Amino acid sequence: MAAYIIRRVILMVALLFVLTAAVFALFTILPGDPARLTCGKACSPQTIEANRHRLGYDQPILTQYEEFLSGLVVGRTYSADSPQPIVCNAPCLGYSFTRHEQVLTLIAAAAPTTFWLAIGAFILWITTGISLGIFAALNHGRWPDRLVMGISLVGYSLPSFFIGLVLIFFVILKLSWLPFPSYVSPFDNPFQFLQTMILPWIVLAILNTAFYMRLTRNQVLETLNEDYVRTARAKGLPEGTVVVKHALRAGLTPLVTAAGMDLAYLLGGAIITETIFSLPGLGALALSSVLESDLPLITGITLVTSTIVIVANLAVDLLYAVIDPRVRLA
Amino acid sequence: MTTPGRPAEQPFLEIKDLAVAFPTEDGLVRAVEGVSLSIERGRTLAIVGESGSGKSVTAQAIMGLIDRKIATVTGEIWLDGQELIGLPADDLQALRGGKVAMIFQDPMSSLHPFYRVGDQITEAIKAHRSIGAKAARARALEMLRRVGIPAAERRIDDYPHQLSGGMRQRVMIAMALINAPELLIADEPTTALDVTVQAQILELITSLQGEFGITVIMITHDLGIVADVADDVAVMYGGRIVEVAPTGVLYAQPEMPYTLGLLSSIPRVDRELSKRLEPIPGNPPSPIHLPLGCVFQPRCTYWDRVAGGACLSVRPDLLATGAGHLVRCHLPAEERRQISQGVLNVVAGGS
Numbered sequence: 171m172a173a174y175i176i177r178r179v180i181l182m183v184a185l186l187f188v189l190t191a192a193v194f195a196l197f198t199i200l201p202g203d204p205a206r207l208t209c210g211k212a213c214s215p216q217t218i219e220a221n222r223h224r225l226g227y228d229q230p231i232l233t234q235y236e237e238f239l240s241g242l243v244v245g246r247t248y249s250a251d252s253p254q255p256i257v258c259n260a261p262c263l264g265y266s267f268t269r270h271e272q273v274l275t276l277i278a279a280a281a282p283t284t285f286w287l288a289i290g291a292f293i294l295w296i297t298t299g300i301s302l303g304i305f306a307a308l309n310h311g312r313w314p315d316r317l318v319m320g321i322s323l324v325g326y327s328l329p330s331f332f333i334g335l336v337l338i339f340f341v342i343l344k345l346s347w348l349p350f351p352s353y354v355s356p357f358d359n360p361f362q363f364l365q366t367m368i369l370p371w372i373v374l375a376i377l378n379t380a381f382y383m384r385l386t387r388n389q390v391l392e393t394l395n396e397d398y399v400r401t402a403r404a405k406g407l408p409e410g411t412v413v414v415k416h417a418l419r420a421g422l423t424p425l426v427t428a429a430g431m432d433l434a435y436l437l438g439g440a441i442i443t444e445t446i447f448s449l450p451g452l453g454a455l456a457l458s459s460v461l462e463s464d465l466p467l468i469t470g471i472t473l474v475t476s477t478i479v480i481v482a483n484l485a486v487d488l489l490y491a492v493i494d495p496r497v498r499l500a
Numbered sequence: 501m502t503t504p505g506r507p508a509e510q511p512f513l514e515i516k517d518l519a520v521a522f523p524t525e526d527g528l529v530r531a532v533e534g535v536s537l538s539i540e541r542g543r544t545l546a547i548v549g550e551s552g553s554g555k556s557v558t559a560q561a562i563m564g565l566i567d568r569k570i571a572t573v574t575g576e577i578w579l580d581g582q583e584l585i586g587l588p589a590d591d592l593q594a595l596r597g598g599k600v601a602m603i604f605q606d607p608m609s610s611l612h613p614f615y616r617v618g619d620q621i622t623e624a625i626k627a628h629r630s631i632g633a634k635a636a637r638a639r640a641l642e643m644l645r646r647v648g649i650p651a652a653e654r655r656i657d658d659y660p661h662q663l664s665g666g667m668r669q670r671v672m673i674a675m676a677l678i679n680a681p682e683l684l685i686a687d688e689p690t691t692a693l694d695v696t697v698q699a700q701i702l703e704l705i706t707s708l709q710g711e712f713g714i715t716v717i718m719i720t721h722d723l724g725i726v727a728d729v730a731d732d733v734a735v736m737y738g739g740r741i742v743e744v745a746p747t748g749v750l751y752a753q754p755e756m757p758y759t760l761g762l763l764s765s766i767p768r769v770d771r772e773l774s775k776r777l778e779p780i781p782g783n784p785p786s787p788i789h790l791p792l793g794c795v796f797q798p799r800c801t802y803w804d805r806v807a808g809g810a811c812l813s814v815r816p817d818l819l820a821t822g823a824g825h826l827v828r829c830h831l832p833a834e835e836r837r838q839i840s841q842g843v844l845n846v847v848a849g850g851s
Contacts, residue, residue, distance in 0.1 A: 398611060406593050
């Protein structure tokens, strides 16, 4: 087990290494001059050249990549030869010259919003999705099943920007049940936090709830027909034990993989939902960094979100081995 | 327990006119119709038939394992004076794994992959009596030893996937017998196993049956294994019983053309090499669109010998033809015996 984890971690680092290289290569291939983007239309050629030098874009691409990697480990200093050098401490993900801020600081500021958004939506869709899915499966073919599946189909078909705008229009504008969203930390003002987050949570959860209802229902229906469930009945176990201990345990296990990856994906930022509700999270940050062609910031966000997904992948694999005795890690 | 209306001399298990039907989108599936059977205590009845003949459904009806929300079950099943079809769900649950136990075809899929075999056995004990964890484990261990699991004290903590197919079926048998059932239903218990293991498992079931005095229903599609284990044989086809006889009689004087077909399609070493196996032509009938007359008529070679085409339009009854020997066939008894002897002589390679 320990050897397996060590091997996976090494593999993970190698994967991230490849990833940074790929992101770097991509940005050099892209058209446009990154130095030209650092200042406005009235920029003189001298300023552009000066910026190019300060950003290190005058260096060969391999040197730039080396500096980026060493920055991650030991930190780096931008425009060291100028009167005002910019120190970026390790782990230095880069420096955004558009925002005059370290990339890591920007990400760290946005991450909690996204974290709360993802966790809240996750809890919402896991509880409703799985319980409704089980309910549908246990009533297979009868009206509760059809109703749940109908709801799922509707939820599945509605795009999140549509649901989000409809909710804002009715709940906030028409009915004034909630104030306009304005994000605060749950530690500063829990009530305002909840008022702000409740709609984004619902919007994000709807699509996933629809998906998890279907997934759970199909999984449970499948395991209810398994031979070992028939064996459990043949042993004379009460129906509740048959369903919960024998059918659900096996039927819900594959959901761990899906849930873990979906949560990781969401922790990387929900671009549409964050934008609609003006939440200052990673998704909104990623979107504006792309719109502003803020290359250091794009690189940093890509790296951070990929790391989350890769770590989640490992966590899910380890968790699965704990749940299913047939999975042996070696 | 005595129930009003119960005849004085009733066999241990008696099934009267059992019918099981499942409504589907394509129509009503009549899986079992008009099945009547009886078994005396301590004997072994083999139910033989192709897949879809209704033998497993019959077994599951006895166990009360058929979902009444999906299927309709009618008729009577009397077990030791107790009628099972009308029994409340709770009483049936108490019978299952207690007085009546069952083992299944594929021991890999029939054991839960997530739980240790010992825990799966103790769960069966605890379902029927209040017993401490230690005592339950000791009982499970004892039973695992009894069914021939080597190093049972280690194996008890194994997961099913760590055992071989034969070992898994032994675990299933241990689990079925743990509450000392009076009736054991074995649904194709050797079909998923290697040939060498098949014999061991059959021998184990037979020896345990003798030791504990259990009544056994052995469901199989393999007439080859029946001869060694069963006292009586019921042959099922198209959801009904077409012939019942003591095992020796069935092999020597089968009268229903379907049984005859089954017997002549068993490979035999003493057969002349030039003779080919005789498969039964055609396929089993659809349980949705059963033939109007005899359900075997479309595959029967002899139906045109019956005057007036009765095989096409009239369902034959299961009628006695000898001691404990019942046949469902329109052919006159004399003619059935002639045909039977003729076919069996050819199969045996005689003249």
